[in-house]
Amino acid sequence: MSKSCDSWSTVSLVSLASAGLSALCPPAAEAAQYMSVEQAEKAAFPEADRFDARVLRLTPEQLHSLDAVASVRQRGEVRQIDAWAGNKLLGTLYVDDVLGKVEWVTYAVAIGADGAVRSLEILEYRETHGYEVRTPSWRKQFAGRRLDTPFHFGDDIKNISGATLSCSHLTAGVQRLLALHAQLAKSR
Amino acid sequence: MTTCTLRRIRPWLGTYVHIDVTAADEHVAETALQAAFEEIAAVHHAMSFHSQDSDVSRLNREAHLHSVVVGANTLAVLVAARRFAQLSGGLFDPSIAPALVQHGMLPSPAASDAHKGASWEDIEIIDDGSVRFQRPLWIDLGGIAKGYAVDRAIDALERLGVQDACVNAGGDLRHFSRLGQRHPLAVRHPGDASQSIPLGHIANKAVASSGDFLLGRRGDQANASPIVHPRRGVAQSRPRSVTVIAGTCCEADALAKIVSLLGRDASPLLVELGASAAIIEAPDTLQASPGFWSALGHDAPLGRQPLHA
Numbered sequence: 001m002s003k004s005c006d007s008w009s010t011v012s013l014v015s016l017a018s019a020g021l022s023a024l025c026p027p028a029a030e031a032a033q034y035m036s037v038e039q040a041e042k043a044a045f046p047e048a049d050r051f052d053a054r055v056l057r058l059t060p061e062q063l064h065s066l067d068a069v070a071s072v073r074q075r076g077e078v079r080q081i082d083a084w085a086g087n088k089l090l091g092t093l094y095v096d097d098v099l100g101k102v103e104w105v106t107y108a109v110a111i112g113a114d115g116a117v118r119s120l121e122i123l124e125y126r127e128t129h130g131y132e133v134r135t136p137s138w139r140k141q142f143a144g145r146r147l148d149t150p151f152h153f154g155d156d157i158k159n160i161s162g163a164t165l166s167c168s169h170l171t172a173g174v175q176r177l178l179a180l181h182a183q184l185a186k187s188r
Numbered sequence: 189m190t191t192c193t194l195r196r197i198r199p200w201l202g203t204y205v206h207i208d209v210t211a212a213d214e215h216v217a218e219t220a221l222q223a224a225f226e227e228i229a230a231v232h233h234a235m236s237f238h239s240q241d242s243d244v245s246r247l248n249r250e251a252h253l254h255s256v257v258v259g260a261n262t263l264a265v266l267v268a269a270r271r272f273a274q275l276s277g278g279l280f281d282p283s284i285a286p287a288l289v290q291h292g293m294l295p296s297p298a299a300s301d302a303h304k305g306a307s308w309e310d311i312e313i314i315d316d317g318s319v320r321f322q323r324p325l326w327i328d329l330g331g332i333a334k335g336y337a338v339d340r341a342i343d344a345l346e347r348l349g350v351q352d353a354c355v356n357a358g359g360d361l362r363h364f365s366r367l368g369q370r371h372p373l374a375v376r377h378p379g380d381a382s383q384s385i386p387l388g389h390i391a392n393k394a395v396a397s398s399g400d401f402l403l404g405r406r407g408d409q410a411n412a413s414p415i416v417h418p419r420r421g422v423a424q425s426r427p428r429s430v431t432v433i434a435g436t437c438c439e440a441d442a443l444a445k446i447v448s449l450l451g452r453d454a455s456p457l458l459v460e461l462g463a464s465a466a467i468i469e470a471p472d473t474l475q476a477s478p479g480f481w482s483a484l485g486h487d488a489p490l491g492r493q494p495l496h497a
């Protein structure tokens with residue numbers, strides 16, 4: 001191919017940072033909403049007239065047995081929400097957290113009465129960076145921000161090209177919840 | 189005028205897909221979001237290298253034995269892949285999967301071994317919409333399927349009447365605005381992924397980036413670059429990234445790989461496709477092709493022009 005590179009321009013990243021471009025690039029002005037648990041309930045089971053919620057605290061033995069299904073760090077506290085239409089159980093929504101690369105990802109899996117996954121939604125996503133930046137100095141800047149002031153992924157991620165993060169841990173989380181659902185169904 | 193802005197993330201295409209939508213009301217926004225995710229899910233299921241029953245896996249198992257009927261999406265991506273292979277003189281090649289498998293970046297498919305000398309030219313698209321390989325091949329459409337999925341999602345959102353939308357599949361993103369709203373764009377610093385570099389604004393354009401960073405790979409092969417030269421094979425990764433701005437995300441996605449391999453020599457191809465690119469090299473340099481800064485809403489190129497042609 002010809003060497004027609006005559007009008008490429010070069011700029012230093014430092015000078016870009018000082019060129020005031022960050023002022024041109026403010027975080028999204030509109031406050032977009034995250035999905036709430038209630039929204040996830042309605043989205044997964046629109047025909048339900050009642051939701052029954054409880055919190056499951058998984059024992060170390062339970063967590064260990066789920067490791068055999070798929071290994072990923074799970075917070076161990078799972079919200080289990082049964083969806084009812086009259087006296088008919090439509091299915092169950094599980095709200096759980098798995099560890100992404102750095103931060104917890106909160107997600108909701110709806111499992112129908114037939115045992116099949118109806119939907120998967122991410123409710124809170126705080127992941128901003130990849131594995132390589134999991135350094136003490138990098139982590140320090142976020143200390144204390146995890147729960148009370150969660151990151152807004154939109155501000156951090158939505159505008160950014162080149163932020164590929166694997167979602168394999170989430171897939172593992174779903175597999176674990178399916179296994180847990182089967183275990184619990186036996187004892188109901 | 190009141191509007192409704194919704195934002196959803198779901199895991200598809202091996203990454204997190206973010207969709208932001210602004211529409212006249214919640215019903216329109218919600219319906220459009222569902223349709224957009226359905227488009228992405230369809231592309232994921234058809235083109236997954238990992239799933240045994242995807243079109244891609246069926247092709248890799250059977251297309252060298254007999255012609256295989258594939259879905260419209262797979263056919264469209266194969267046609268696009270072949271076009272980019274032709275335009276780049278074979279640098280963009282959807283049949284490099286064996287090198288990625290060998291370096292642990294893709295799982296080994298349960299298929300007969302790929303033929304050593306086989307390339308994209310062995311992919312034959314028959315008039316009836318089926319596909320045949322002249323020699324055993326392992327194809328992987330990961331190089332453009334994500335961009336294509338983003339385009340399908342944007343098409344669905346536009347068709348269903350949303351005002352503004354942005355779809356971002358792990359860095360392959362496309363923006364749509366009926367009223368010409370602009371969308372801020374930043375890229376990762378290739379040497380320090382915790383920094384993002386604001387570049388300007390795009391409007392109704394697509395962006396894709398290729399880099400060796402942020403993949404989170406570990407072990408022996410962690411230093412291997414996922415961008416493979418069809419003749420030179422897998423190279424060491426280095427702190428460099430390429431960002432391409434184009435009309436469609438499929439084009440941006442393919443061009444990001446081609447510019448990664450060709451550097452500034454990709455200029456004629458960028459011009460031909462009305463696209464522009466930047467090469468960012470750690471520690472501190474961004475080289476922009478003609479049109480890159482104007483695509484980001486700047487009147488003149490930032491920085492200095494080179495002294496020599």
